[in-house]
Amino acid sequence: MRDKGIIYTVLIVFLGLITAPFSYNLIAGRTSKGPEIKLPVSEKNCVAPTEYMKESHMKLLVAWRDDLVRRNIRTFTAFDGKSYNIGLSSTCLANCHTSKADFCDRCHNYVGVQGPYCMDCHIDPKLTKGSRP
Amino acid sequence: MIISRKTFLRATGFSLLVAAGKKLGVVFADAAQNAAFAPSRALTAGRWAMLVDISKCLEKEDCTKCIQACDRSHNVPEFTEPAHQVKWIWKASFENVFPSQQHDYVMDRLKEKPVLALCNHCSEPPCVRVCPTQATWKRADGIVMMDWHRCIGCRYCMAACPYGSRSFNWLDPRPHIAKLNPDFPTRTKGVVEKCNFCEERLAKGQLPACVEACPQKAMVFGDLDDPNSQVRELLRSRYTIQRKPELGTKPEIFYIV
Numbered sequence: 001m002r003d004k005g006i007i008y009t010v011l012i013v014f015l016g017l018i019t020a021p022f023s024y025n026l027i028a029g030r031t032s033k034g035p036e037i038k039l040p041v042s043e044k045n046c047v048a049p050t051e052y053m054k055e056s057h058m059k060l061l062v063a064w065r066d067d068l069v070r071r072n073i074r075t076f077t078a079f080d081g082k083s084y085n086i087g088l089s090s091t092c093l094a095n096c097h098t099s100k101a102d103f104c105d106r107c108h109n110y111v112g113v114q115g116p117y118c119m120d121c122h123i124d125p126k127l128t129k130g131s132r133p
Numbered sequence: 134m135i136i137s138r139k140t141f142l143r144a145t146g147f148s149l150l151v152a153a154g155k156k157l158g159v160v161f162a163d164a165a166q167n168a169a170f171a172p173s174r175a176l177t178a179g180r181w182a183m184l185v186d187i188s189k190c191l192e193k194e195d196c197t198k199c200i201q202a203c204d205r206s207h208n209v210p211e212f213t214e215p216a217h218q219v220k221w222i223w224k225a226s227f228e229n230v231f232p233s234q235q236h237d238y239v240m241d242r243l244k245e246k247p248v249l250a251l252c253n254h255c256s257e258p259p260c261v262r263v264c265p266t267q268a269t270w271k272r273a274d275g276i277v278m279m280d281w282h283r284c285i286g287c288r289y290c291m292a293a294c295p296y297g298s299r300s301f302n303w304l305d306p307r308p309h310i311a312k313l314n315p316d317f318p319t320r321t322k323g324v325v326e327k328c329n330f331c332e333e334r335l336a337k338g339q340l341p342a343c344v345e346a347c348p349q350k351a352m353v354f355g356d357l358d359d360p361n362s363q364v365r366e367l368l369r370s371r372y373t374i375q376r377k378p379e380l381g382t383k384p385e386i387f388y389i390v
Contacts, residue, residue, distance in 0.1 A: 065282060070280060072332075087316075120321045121319050
């Protein structure tokens with residue numbers, strides 16, 4: 001048992017290496033918890049059930065885009081029969097999700113969705129406050 | 134405790150009433166919420182057209198109110214470098230706007246005077262014919278519309294347009310917009326844009342921004358298909374010209390000289 005020292009040292013290094021991902025996340029303060037998004041306080045219901053919006057909001061936005069731009073349809077009747085004006089900035093962001101950073105961005109950052117480039121053109125109503133007069 | 138038949142029936146009836154009342158309350162609340170949503174009454178037409186009275190416009194030669202109103206309402210960027218400029222409605226000399234009317238002896242009243250130019254929303258739009266992605270098309274009401282989502286920036290439409298009505302975003306326009314209007318999107322680098330006849334305002338029941346802003350009331354907007362519209366009335370009573378009519382694009386912008 002003269003190699004005790006070497007064996008234990010290598011064992012400790014080995015254990016350290018295979019548990020590295022866990023310790024790395026612990027040190028970086030990362031958890032498996034999902035993003036904490038700020039939900040609107042003024043409204044209880046979105047234009048579609050929450051589960052649908054979580055999975056398919058992008059499909060809904062594309063359908064809205066095609067309706068408004070190409071078919072000149074400007075209102076959307078929600079699943080509960082309520083009507084809304086179609087508009088990402090003027091309806092979603094202006095009326096309910098007033099903080100894009102606390103709603104859209106938190107989730108998109110969490111799942112690493114770099115795009116989409118909606119906001120390259122559509123304006124976050126908050127942005128206009130900081131713009132040049 | 135023994136409940137008599139009478140008490141039981143009473144209790145049942147009462148609880149039914151309470152339940153019905155609750156339901157009714159929800160229905161009324163929903164109805165009230167829906168009543169708060171009022172879809173705006175859109176202006177519609179068979180074929181939109183515009184008439185520009187050059188003499189009225191020239192009474193205030195340096196006025197740029199229509200241009201400012203348009204730029205502000207559509208987030209049109211301002212570039213000092215002429216090659217980068219983005220124009221929806223602008224002023225150019227009479228000779229440049231009407232090259233086919235030009236000769237050596239143009240009357241003094243019009244010689245090198247600024248005339249308003251904008252997209253002609255042609256009945257036979259050459260830009261629409263060349264667009265490879267159908268990002269631009271003619272709507273049933275005559276507006277030559279653009280879908281910026283679909284524009285790939287090939288600039289075929291710019292080559293096809295005989296009026297120079299289309300501009301390309303060579304740079305990111307955002308930093309060059311003085312005051313952002315959150316109700317209308319900006320464009321991005323690599324996208325072509327032009328006048329949209331204020332279709333977003335028409336949908337809200339408003340007249341185009343330039344028409345509304347003109348202090349001289351030099352612009353008249355209306356329906357060509359309606360024989361009683363002001364546009365048709367003026368076309369009947371005044372002599373009007375169009376830009377490069379010989380090309381067969383059938384512009385829907387008319388000018389009273």
